[in-house]
Amino acid sequence: MSSPILTRRAFGRLSASLLATTALSPAIAWAETPPGVLVVGQVAEPQSLDPAADTAVNDFRILVNLYEGLVRYKHGTLEVEPALAESWTISEDGTEYTFKLRSGVKFHDGTPFDADAVKFNFDRMLVDTHPYHDTGPFPLSFFFSAVTETTVVDPQTVHFKLNAPYAPFLSNLAYPTGLLVSPTAVAKDGKDFGRNPVGTGPFKFKSWKSNESVIIERNDAYWGDKAATQAVIFRPITDANTRVAEMLAGGIDLMVEVPPTSLAQFTPPQFDVVEQAGPHLWFLILDCKEGPFADKRVRQAANFAINKEAICNDVLEGTAVVAAGPTPPAFAWAYDKSLQPYPYDPDKARALLKEAGQEAPEITFYVTQGGSGMLDPVAMGTAIQADLAAVGFKVKIETFEWNTFLGKVNPGLEGKADMAEMAWMTNDPDTLPYLALRTAAWPDKGGFNSGYYSNPEVDKLLDAARTSTDQAERATLYKQMQQIVHDDAPWVFVANWKQNAVTNDKVSNFSLEPSFFLQLQGVVKS
Amino acid sequence: MGRYILRRLISAVPVLLGITVIVFLIMAMIPGDPAAAILGSYATPDNVARLNRELGLEGPLWQRYLLWLWHLLHGDLGRSYALNRPVLDEVLERFSATLVLAGASFILCAVFGILAGVVSAARQYGFADKAITFVVLIGISVPAFFLGMMMILLFAVDLRWLPVSGMYAIYGGGDLMDLLRHLIMPATALAAVATGVIARLTRGAMLEVLRQDYIRTARAKGVHERRVIWGHALRAAMVSVIPVLGIQAGFVLSGAVYIETVFQWPGIGRMLVDAILKRDIVLVQGGVVFVAACYVLFNIAVDVAQSLLDPRIKT
Numbered sequence: 001m002s003s004p005i006l007t008r009r010a011f012g013r014l015s016a017s018l019l020a021t022t023a024l025s026p027a028i029a030w031a032e033t034p035p036g037v038l039v040v041g042q043v044a045e046p047q048s049l050d051p052a053a054d055t056a057v058n059d060f061r062i063l064v065n066l067y068e069g070l071v072r073y074k075h076g077t078l079e080v081e082p083a084l085a086e087s088w089t090i091s092e093d094g095t096e097y098t099f100k101l102r103s104g105v106k107f108h109d110g111t112p113f114d115a116d117a118v119k120f121n122f123d124r125m126l127v128d129t130h131p132y133h134d135t136g137p138f139p140l141s142f143f144f145s146a147v148t149e150t151t152v153v154d155p156q157t158v159h160f161k162l163n164a165p166y167a168p169f170l171s172n173l174a175y176p177t178g179l180l181v182s183p184t185a186v187a188k189d190g191k192d193f194g195r196n197p198v199g200t201g202p203f204k205f206k207s208w209k210s211n212e213s214v215i216i217e218r219n220d221a222y223w224g225d226k227a228a229t230q231a232v233i234f235r236p237i238t239d240a241n242t243r244v245a246e247m248l249a250g251g252i253d254l255m256v257e258v259p260p261t262s263l264a265q266f267t268p269p270q271f272d273v274v275e276q277a278g279p280h281l282w283f284l285i286l287d288c289k290e291g292p293f294a295d296k297r298v299r300q301a302a303n304f305a306i307n308k309e310a311i312c313n314d315v316l317e318g319t320a321v322v323a324a325g326p327t328p329p330a331f332a333w334a335y336d337k338s339l340q341p342y343p344y345d346p347d348k349a350r351a352l353l354k355e356a357g358q359e360a361p362e363i364t365f366y367v368t369q370g371g372s373g374m375l376d377p378v379a380m381g382t383a384i385q386a387d388l389a390a391v392g393f394k395v396k397i398e399t400f401e402w403n404t405f406l407g408k409v410n411p412g413l414e415g416k417a418d419m420a421e422m423a424w425m426t427n428d429p430d431t432l433p434y435l436a437l438r439t440a441a442w443p444d445k446g447g448f449n450s451g452y453y454s455n456p457e458v459d460k461l462l463d464a465a466r467t468s469t470d471q472a473e474r475a476t477l478y479k480q481m482q483q484i485v486h487d488d489a490p491w492v493f494v495a496n497w498k499q500n501a502v503t504n505d506k507v508s509n510f511s512l513e514p515s516f517f518l519q520l521q522g523v524v525k526s
Numbered sequence: 527m528g529r530y531i532l533r534r535l536i537s538a539v540p541v542l543l544g545i546t547v548i549v550f551l552i553m554a555m556i557p558g559d560p561a562a563a564i565l566g567s568y569a570t571p572d573n574v575a576r577l578n579r580e581l582g583l584e585g586p587l588w589q590r591y592l593l594w595l596w597h598l599l600h601g602d603l604g605r606s607y608a609l610n611r612p613v614l615d616e617v618l619e620r621f622s623a624t625l626v627l628a629g630a631s632f633i634l635c636a637v638f639g640i641l642a643g644v645v646s647a648a649r650q651y652g653f654a655d656k657a658i659t660f661v662v663l664i665g666i667s668v669p670a671f672f673l674g675m676m677m678i679l680l681f682a683v684d685l686r687w688l689p690v691s692g693m694y695a696i697y698g699g700g701d702l703m704d705l706l707r708h709l710i711m712p713a714t715a716l717a718a719v720a721t722g723v724i725a726r727l728t729r730g731a732m733l734e735v736l737r738q739d740y741i742r743t744a745r746a747k748g749v750h751e752r753r754v755i756w757g758h759a760l761r762a763a764m765v766s767v768i769p770v771l772g773i774q775a776g777f778v779l780s781g782a783v784y785i786e787t788v789f790q791w792p793g794i795g796r797m798l799v800d801a802i803l804k805r806d807i808v809l810v811q812g813g814v815v816f817v818a819a820c821y822v823l824f825n826i827a828v829d830v831a832q833s834l835l836d837p838r839i840k841t
Contacts, residue, residue, distance in 0.1 A: 034697060045800070048610040055564055137580040137607075139565050142573060194610045210609075210619055211792035213696045233696055237790050238800070241675060246690045248683045403805055404557040410569060435570075446570045
C-alpha cells in the first residue's frame with residue numbers, strides 16, 4: 001500500500017502546467033483602456049438602436065450620441081433649443097409647427113438630411129400604411145399622436161399639423177423617440193435597422209456584439225463640433241457589483257447608476273463622482289376613493305409621519321433629495337420654489353389622525369422588489385412602514401416583482417390596497433400630472449391615476465397648461481397645480497433621485513444632463 | 527445498439543413536446559405582459575392593447591401555441607421583441623458561449639472530482655483524504671456566485687492577474703489565450719460544487735470496489751498498486767460515477783445562470799433571466815426548448831456510454 005497513487009514527480013508536473021495556465025504574463029494589458037477610447041459601463045444590453053423603437057434610458061444613453069432630432073435639450077437644462085432645425089414658428093392656435101432645417105447635413109451613410117427624411121421618420125411611426133411601418137413596433141409613438149399630417153414644404157422646410165394644441169410637442173421632439181434616422185438605411189435593413197443604426201450625430205455606429213459591446217466611432221464629417229474621443233465602447237454589465245469591480249480594476253472608464261453603498265469606494269484623485277438631479281419623482285399613491293386615505297387629513301398625516309430626510313440620507317445614502325410636490329425641481333421653469341416638503345412631524349400626524357377619528361387605520365401597502373426608477377424599494381418600503389406604525393397606522397406590506405406589481409397597481413388600487421410605491425421619470429412637466437392626477441386619467445379611462453384623485457380645479461389647470469404655447473403662462477398654471485396637489489396630498493411625496501456616475505482620472509470634461517441622457521461628444525479621454 | 531439509441535430518441539419526443547406545453551403555459555400564466563414590460567411607465571390599457579396586437583399576442587392561448595409549434599417544427603423560433611432579432615440567432619450565439627463555459631467547467635469538475643475521489647479513497651483516513659475532504663466540503667458549501675465575487679475581488683481587483691468579466695477583451699483580444707484568461711475564474715467558480723459532489727461520490731464508489739475479492743486477488747498476484755487503483759478499481763467504480771457526471775453536467779448548465787450574471791458571461795443562462803424579466807415570451811420559449819433538447823440528448827448519450835462500459839446494462 002505504500003506505492004504512491006500519484007507520484008510526486010507527476011504531481012509536480014501537473015502543478016507546473018496548471019501554474020503556467022493560470023499565472024499568465026504579469027502585464028495587465030486587459031485592465032487598461034486605450035487612450036482616446038472611452039469605455040462606458042452600462043446597466044443592460046440595449047434592446048435596439050432604433051430610436052423609434054426604444055423605451056429604456058439605458059438605450060437612450062447610446063442613441064443621443066448617434067442621432068439628432070429637430071430640437072434638443074439645452075446643456076444642463078430641460079429647455080428646448082435648435083438642433084437639426086435652425087428655427088421654427090408656431091401658429092396662433094398652437095396646432096401648426098413649421099421647422100426650417102439646417103442645410104448641408106448628411107446621415108452617416110451619405111443620405112442628405114432634408115424635409116423628406118423628416119417626413120419619412122414621422123410617417124414611419126404614425127402612418128399604418130407607410131411601407132416601413134412594419135419595422136416597428138413603435139411603443140412610444142403616442143408621443144406624437146397629436147400629429148395628423150407631416151408635409152414637405154420645400155427641401156429645407158417641414159410642417160406639422162396637430163389635431164389640437166399640445167404644448168409638450170417640442171419637448172417630445174427633443175426626446176429620443178424624436179431622433180431622426182436615415183431613410184435609406186431603413187429601406188436597406190428593414191427590421192434589422194435597430195442593429196445597424198444610421199443617424200447624423202457626432203458618432204457613427206461601428207459594431208454591436210451581443211452582450212459584449214456596442215462600439216461607436218467619431219463622425220469626422222459631423223456638421224458641428226467634432227467629438228473629442230476617437231471611439232466610445234458601451235459594455236453591458238448587469239450585475240452592479242461586477243460593474244463596480246470593473247470600475248475599480250480599470251476595465252471601464254465611466255459607469256452610470258453607481259449603487260449608493262459603493263459610492264464610498266470611489267475617492268479622488270483616482271475617481272470622480274458626478275451627480276445630477278433629474279426629472280424623477282418617487283412617491284406613494286394613496287387610495288383617495290375608499291379606505292382610510294379617502295380622508296384628506298389621513299393622507300396629510302401620512303405625509304407628516306414619514307421621515308423623508310432619513311430615507312434619502314440613510315437608506316439611499318444621499319443619492320436623492322426630499323421631494324416637495326408632484327413636479328421635480330429639474331423642470332426649473334415650471335417648478336414652484338416656494339413649495340416646502342411636508343416636515344417630519346409625528347405629533348402633527350397623530351393629531352390629524354385623531355381629528356379624523358382614525359387613530360389606528362389599517363392599510364395594505366404594495367411594495368415592489370425593484371424596477372425602473374424605483375431606487376431601493378424594499379428598504380424604503382420597510383422604513384415607511386416603521387414610520388407609519390410609529391404614529392398608529394397598522395401597515396401590511398405585500399411585495400411583488402416589478403411587472404407583476406405594475407399589473408396590480410396600474411388598473412387601480414380599489415379593493416386591493418390603500419397605498420403603493422411608484423416612480424416616474426418624464427421629459428415634460430405635463431406628462432406625470434396629466435397622466436396620473438386628472439379625473440379623466442382614472443384607470444378605467446386609460447390613465448395612471450391609480451389612487452382615483454379628483455379635483456376639478458387641478459383638471460382645469462392641467463388642460464389649460466397643455467394647450468398653451470406660452471411657456472411663462474404654462475409655468476404659472478403648473479405652479480398653481482403644485483400648490484393644490486401639495487395640500488390635497490393624493491400622494492406621499494418622497495424623493496427626487498440624483499443620477500450619479502463615476503469617472504476615472506483619465507476622463508475629463510464629463511457632466512451628466514438632467515434628462516439622464518449621456519452626451520459624450522465633448523468628453524476627453526487621455 | 528443502434529436500435530437502443532433510436533428507441534431512446536423516439537421516447538424523447540413526448541418529453542420535448544411536454545416541455546413546450548409547460549413553458550408556454552408558465553409564460554402565459556405569470557402576471558404582467560410583454561407590452562406592459564416594454565412600455566414601462568407608459569403602459570396605458572390603450573397602448574398595451576395596441577402593442578400586444580403588433581406583437582401578435584392576441585387570440586386564444588391554444589391558437590398561439592399551435593402557431594408557435596408550427597413555426598418551431600419549421601425551424602423558425604420567432605423574433606425576440608426585447609432584442610429585436612431572430613430568436614435562433616440569439617440562442618445559438620449565447621448557447622455556444624454557455625457551452626464553452628459549462629464545457630470547461632465540466633472538464634474541470636470531472637477531472638479534479640475523480641482525481642480527488644480516487645486519491646482520497648486510496649488514502650482513506652490519511653492526511654490526503656482529510657485535506658481533500660476539507661477542501662471539497664468548502665467547495666460544496668460556498669454558493670457559486672459568492673465564490674465568484676470573492677475571486678473577482680482577489681484576482682481581478684486586488685492582484686489584477688485576470689480580467690473581471692466578459693468573454694473576450696473588447697479591444698485587442700479575441701484569441702484563445704484571451705478566452706482562457708476570461709474563462710479561468712467563472713469556470714472554476716462554476717465547477718466548485720460539482721467537483722465536490724463528484725469527489726465524494728467517486729471516493730465512496732472506489733472504497734466499495736477496493737473491498738472486492740478480485741482487487742485482493744490482483745494485489746495478491748503482485749499487480750502494481752497504481753495499476754490496481756487506476757486500472758482495475760476505477761473502471762468498475764466509473765459505472766456508478768458516470769450517471770452522476772450526467773446529472774452534474776445538467777447542474778453545471780443550470781448553475782451557469784448565476785455565474786454568467788456575476789462574470790457578465792454572454793451565455794444563455796443570463797439571456798433567459800433577462801428574457802423572463804422582460805416578459806420576452808418568444809425568447810424564453812425558444813431558449814428553454816433548445817436547452818431542454820440539448821439536456822435530453824446529453825442524457826441519452828450518458829446512458830449509451832454507461833451501457834458500453836457495463837455490458838450488464840440491457841440495451
